[in-house]
Amino acid sequence: MLLKLKIKVLSVFIKKIIILISTFYMLSTNAMASEQDFQLHGFISQGLIDVNGSNFVNDDGDLSAELTELGLNGSYQLNSAFRLAGQVVYLDGGNRYNDGVRMDYALLDWSAYTNESWQINLYLGRYKNYHWLYSSTRDVPFTRPSIILPQSVYFDGFRDIAVGADGIAVKLSYSSDSLGYFDFNLSTGSSPISDEQTKIILSDHALGSMGHTYDLQASLYWQPFISPWRFGFVLLDSDFEYDAAEQGDMFIDADITLRRYFVNALYEGENWEFSSEIFQENFIFDDFYYDGFTQNTIGQGMYVQSQYKVNSDLNLLLRYERFYANKDDKNGHDLEESSKGLVPSYFAYQHDVTVGFSYDLSENFRMQFEYHYIKGTARLTPVVLPNPQVNDSKNWQLWAVQLMYWF
Amino acid sequence: MRQTQWQDGQRITVFVLPRHHVLHLQFSKERLEMYPYQLDRIWNKLTYSGLGVAPVLVISPAALIDAVRNTPGAIGYAGKLKDEEKVYVIEIKD
Numbered sequence: 110m111l112l113k114l115k116i117k118v119l120s121v122f123i124k125k126i127i128i129l130i131s132t133f134y135m136l137s138t139n140a141m142a143s144e145q146d147f148q149l150h151g152f153i154s155q156g157l158i159d160v161n162g163s164n165f166v167n168d169d170g171d172l173s174a175e176l177t178e179l180g181l182n183g184s185y186q187l188n189s190a191f192r193l194a195g196q197v198v199y200l201d202g203g204n205r206y207n208d209g210v211r212m213d214y215a216l217l218d219w220s221a222y223t224n225e226s227w228q229i230n231l232y233l234g235r236y237k238n239y240h241w242l243y244s245s246t247r248d249v250p251f252t253r254p255s256i257i258l259p260q261s262v263y264f265d266g267f268r269d270i271a272v273g274a275d276g277i278a279v280k281l282s283y284s285s286d287s288l289g290y291f292d293f294n295l296s297t298g299s300s301p302i303s304d305e306q307t308k309i310i311l312s313d314h315a316l317g318s319m320g321h322t323y324d325l326q327a328s329l330y331w332q333p334f335i336s337p338w339r340f341g342f343v344l345l346d347s348d349f350e351y352d353a354a355e356q357g358d359m360f361i362d363a364d365i366t367l368r369r370y371f372v373n374a375l376y377e378g379e380n381w382e383f384s385s386e387i388f389q390e391n392f393i394f395d396d397f398y399y400d401g402f403t404q405n406t407i408g409q410g411m412y413v414q415s416q417y418k419v420n421s422d423l424n425l426l427l428r429y430e431r432f433y434a435n436k437d438d439k440n441g442h443d444l445e446e447s448s449k450g451l452v453p454s455y456f457a458y459q460h461d462v463t464v465g466f467s468y469d470l471s472e473n474f475r476m477q478f479e480y481h482y483i484k485g486t487a488r489l490t491p492v493v494l495p496n497p498q499v500n501d502s503k504n505w506q507l508w509a510v511q512l513m514y515w516f
Numbered sequence: 517m518r519q520t521q522w523q524d525g526q527r528i529t530v531f532v533l534p535r536h537h538v539l540h541l542q543f544s545k546e547r548l549e550m551y552p553y554q555l556d557r558i559w560n561k562l563t564y565s566g567l568g569v570a571p572v573l574v575i576s577p578a579a580l581i582d583a584v585r586n587t588p589g590a591i592g593y594a595g596k597l598k599d600e601e602k603v604y605v606i607e608i609k610d
Contacts, residue, residue, distance in 0.1 A: 218567075223520055230567075251560070
């Protein structure tokens with residue numbers, strides 16, 4: 110027998126007793142309510158990662174402990190409509206992104222409208238990217254299918270820009286017993302871009318600064334009623350400006366645009382899971398190399414992955430991923446030819462086969478392991494002017510193991 | 517299942533048992549028609565991305581009933597209930 114409980118003082122007592130009970134009730138429950146209004150959670154993780162054949166994590170190719178992710182978050186319910194939430198993280202991923210402490214999100218959540226079918230929330234401040242399958246918790250190890258996410262979609266070189274933004278986000282949810290569940294997310298804002306991040310995206314020779322001037326993202330998810338399937342459609346439109354340094358910069362001022370269109374699907378069964386994200390992106394450069402220069406490159410990427418739950422603790426992972434930086438030059442011949450052989454053809458693509466497993470040592474303590482075999486280097490940094498002197502292997506591999514605890 | 521407030525505007529505080537607890541497994545699969553790992557995923561996304569507030573974890577059925585009893589607007593589940601004081605009870609039968 111299962112029972113559903115809701116607190117309420119039951120009536121039909123003489124007036125004096127009702128008052129006594131109500132007073133006692135209010136005193137005791139208010140204390141408990143204020144405890145529930147504030148929540149504190151966090152995670153600690155440390156791993157080892159070994160990459161052979163690329164500078165994905167470090168330049169010397171040695172076994173690395175640069176796989177640290179820590180986080181602490183709090184949520185405070187101001188009243189029934191407003192809530193404050195924030196999270197601080199410390200990340201160290203070697204060459205993958207800047208290491209250090211970050212304010213991951215800091216927002217005011219306004220529950221603007223709610224009834225049996227509809228919920229509308231507005232988030233003001235620094236919000237996360239709520240649009241892709243794993244984007245909102247990409248740095249939270251136990252929420253990911255793997256330690257290294259598929260780089261076609263979750264490219265670590267773009268992490269600091271793609272992880273969230275400062276601005277406003279809206280989430281609109283609709284539930285229906287016949288049509289299922291709908292979630293619509295819309296966000297607009299901008300991300301601060303450090304000089305180091307500028308070099309990661311453009312080139313070590315980019316001495317100027319890059320600004321994120323415009324960002325609009327939208328996503329729509331649909332889950333049929335009591336179905337293991339969920340389907341999504343995502344749009345991204347982002348503009349950047351490059352201000353060249355006055356002296357010594359080999360580039361000039363430029364406008365850069367990134368547009369992406371995704372579809373994704375997720376199946377969650379009792380033992381089997383499948384997920385896939387497929388996208389096409391436009392990477393548009395105006396000026397940059399010289400006045401009047403323009404380039405519109407269309408890239409394509411996708412992954413399919415399956416997870417199998419052997420039991421409630423052991424989970425197996427298999428994933429296949431493909432990425433082409435330019436859909437009209439999939440084998441990279443044009444890239445090699447146009448660079449007069451300086452950039453090898455394997456910088457035009459990056460394909461990855463991943464196998465791995467995770468094992469829950471206890472309720473909140475997990476170990477994860479994975480191995481990647483990778484062909485191509487299109488998702489290594491710097492992106493625009495790559496470094497073939499360091500990344501001189503077409504095929505490279507990595508393995509990683511990570512221990513994680515959360516509360 | 518996605519509602520966050522009662523009709524009178526009071527916020528709903530949800531209490532749940534650990535994910536391996538037999539009552540939690542039974543409630544998720546038979547009543548919510550979801551596997552516990554799916555609930556964990558939804559709640560982890562709420563908690564670690566700032567999107568919302570996840571249910572509060574309590575360690576035993578007795579602690580769950582006690583927490584619901586002492587929190588305004590709370591909801592939870594129980595296998596049996598000796599004392600119905602200060603709680604509304606909805607009995608679910610197959």
